[in-house]
Amino acid sequence: MARREGPISVSELTRYVKGLVDGDAVLRRIWVRGEVSNFKRHYSGHLYFSLKDAQSSLRCVMFRSHADRLQFEPESGMSVLAGGSVSVYERDGVYQLYAEELQPDGLGALNLAYLQLKARLEEEGLFDPARKRPIPRLPRKVGVVTAMTGAAIRDIVNVTRRRFPNVHLVIAPVLVQGTEAPPQIARALDALTQVDGVDVIICGRGGGSLEDLWAFNDERVARAIHRCSVPVISAVGHETDFTIADFVADLRAPTPSAAAELAVPDRREEQLRLTAAQARLVGSLRRGHEIKASRLRALLRSPALERPLDGVRQRRQRVDDLSRAMVSAMTHRLQLQRARRDQAASQLQALSPLAVLARGYSVTRLAGTSRVVRSAGDAPAGTMLDLTLQEGELRCRVLEAGTQGRPRPQQVSLADIGLALSEREEDRGPQED
Amino acid sequence: MARKKTESMTYEQALERLEQVVRDLERGDLPLDASLELFQEGVELTRLCSQLLDEAERKIEKLTLDENGRPRLETVDLEEGA
Numbered sequence: 001m002a003r004r005e006g007p008i009s010v011s012e013l014t015r016y017v018k019g020l021v022d023g024d025a026v027l028r029r030i031w032v033r034g035e036v037s038n039f040k041r042h043y044s045g046h047l048y049f050s051l052k053d054a055q056s057s058l059r060c061v062m063f064r065s066h067a068d069r070l071q072f073e074p075e076s077g078m079s080v081l082a083g084g085s086v087s088v089y090e091r092d093g094v095y096q097l098y099a100e101e102l103q104p105d106g107l108g109a110l111n112l113a114y115l116q117l118k119a120r121l122e123e124e125g126l127f128d129p130a131r132k133r134p135i136p137r138l139p140r141k142v143g144v145v146t147a148m149t150g151a152a153i154r155d156i157v158n159v160t161r162r163r164f165p166n167v168h169l170v171i172a173p174v175l176v177q178g179t180e181a182p183p184q185i186a187r188a189l190d191a192l193t194q195v196d197g198v199d200v201i202i203c204g205r206g207g208g209s210l211e212d213l214w215a216f217n218d219e220r221v222a223r224a225i226h227r228c229s230v231p232v233i234s235a236v237g238h239e240t241d242f243t244i245a246d247f248v249a250d251l252r253a254p255t256p257s258a259a260a261e262l263a264v265p266d267r268r269e270e271q272l273r274l275t276a277a278q279a280r281l282v283g284s285l286r287r288g289h290e291i292k293a294s295r296l297r298a299l300l301r302s303p304a305l306e307r308p309l310d311g312v313r314q315r316r317q318r319v320d321d322l323s324r325a326m327v328s329a330m331t332h333r334l335q336l337q338r339a340r341r342d343q344a345a346s347q348l349q350a351l352s353p354l355a356v357l358a359r360g361y362s363v364t365r366l367a368g369t370s371r372v373v374r375s376a377g378d379a380p381a382g383t384m385l386d387l388t389l390q391e392g393e394l395r396c397r398v399l400e401a402g403t404q405g406r407p408r409p410q411q412v413s414l415a416d417i418g419l420a421l422s423e424r425e426e427d428r429g430p431q432e433d
Numbered sequence: 434m435a436r437k438k439t440e441s442m443t444y445e446q447a448l449e450r451l452e453q454v455v456r457d458l459e460r461g462d463l464p465l466d467a468s469l470e471l472f473q474e475g476v477e478l479t480r481l482c483s484q485l486l487d488e489a490e491r492k493i494e495k496l497t498l499d500e501n502g503r504p505r506l507e508t509v510d511l512e513e514g515a
Contacts, residue, residue, distance in 0.1 A: 138444035138485060148495070157493065157511050166489045170506065172496040191496055191504045267486060274482050277451050281475040284458035288468050
């Protein structure tokens with residue numbers, strides 16, 4: 001704040017102090033040890049209390065979002081470690097600890113170290129949910145980092161065998177407690193990643209006191225899990241104990257048995273799944289085939305395929321119709337023509353000399369010639385004449401000369417008449433139909 | 434999904450693909466030849482999954498490190514009741 005000549009307001013001062021406090025890196029993330037006093041749980045869920053030691057007192061508040069995550073019930077008189085940030089509450093002009101975590105202080109330095117390491121690794125991103133890898137459904141081999149003796153390995157062997165009888169386990173035996181444990185565990189994790197086919201690693205031990213589990217709070221173990229090239233399932237202690245290894249691992253199992261269940265599938269379940277998939281596969285193909293087959297059958301029943309010659313028949317019939325029409329038109333025409341001809345023929349008939357003969361006339365020719373006698377003068381007595389009657393001919397002799405002048409002979413060929421007659425016969429000809 | 438060569442698949446890849454194949458087939462809108470091909474693939478995947486389930490041989494090995502820090506495996510007997 002720039003130097004000022006005159007006095008400043010209370011709120012200005014308070015804001016200035018708050019700015020100083022908030023800007024301090026140490027105060028932003030700090031663990032404080034002390035005894036809880038004046039503990040109050042507000043109806044809103046926020047916790048208000050003080051931390052005090054022999055000389056001093058510190059006001060603290062823990063908001064509901066953090067208070068809800070507490071694993072124990074704080075109370076006045078309890079020694080605790082409180083983690084959070086220090087800031088200024090402007091209305092009262094006091095600084096206070098905004099606590100985010102609270103731990104009973106029963107274990108002293110060990111617990112504090114745990115909390116500090118946890119905060120550091122979390123800061124570094126080792127617990128980042130985004131880097132958690134999925135556990136393979138069917139690992140070729142399961143790596144196990146634990147003690148060769150004890151309940152943990154027995155549980156893992158039994159559970160894996162029950163779930164998946166032909167599972168392949170590769171055990172890297174280690175000490176799980178004592179100063180040698182952390183480097184051994186870290187080395188075992190590194191070594192297992194070099195074993196071909198190890199797709200997942202279970203790392204853990206059975207339950208114990210916080211001291212017993214301490215190896216799994218070691219930074220070397222945490223980093224070995226972090227750099228492990230295959231997913232790691234942590235299995236440390238019992239349901240409620242959380243170790244650093246649990247936070248770094250890709251998956252946390254509360255117990256070694258639970259880890260074994262997470263690491264290998266239940267073989268019968270898998271088999272059932274496969275069988276079901278197979279049945280659906282066959283069923284759906286069969287159904288699909290059935291649908292297609294029935295579509296095909298429907299198609300085969302369609303007129304086009306069922307009577308492929310239908311079109312041809314239709315056309316053939318049309319041709320027949322046309323041809324019939326044509327014949328009938330022709331016939332009609334012929335009949336018309338025939339009628340006309342018949343009429344012409346009968347007219348002709350009427351004009352035919354033969355018709356004259358039929359009426360009783362005859363044609364007279366000089367005998368042996370075709371010269372028709374038209375005048376009596378042409379036939380003096382004694383002339384031989386040929387008379388053509390309707391039926392037959394007569395040869396006659398003129399007994400007495402007539403009175404008419406000399407007739408002029410005219411040629412009429414009977415053969416022509418005969419021809420005319422025969423033509424007439426031919427015209428009748430064979431009938432159609 | 435590009436069809437991956439069946440042999441190189443892991444169990445979950447094969448199972449996932451198998452389930453996809455079944456779903457596709459059940460949709461029933463594929464041409465006949467495609468569905469036959471898919472079915473064939475499904476049969477191969479089922480076989481592969483079964484094979485992977487059967488393939489492993491129950492074995493418990495112990496990993497130790499030799500003096501040069503190289504991993505060494507030996508079979509151990511740790512059956513139930515141990």
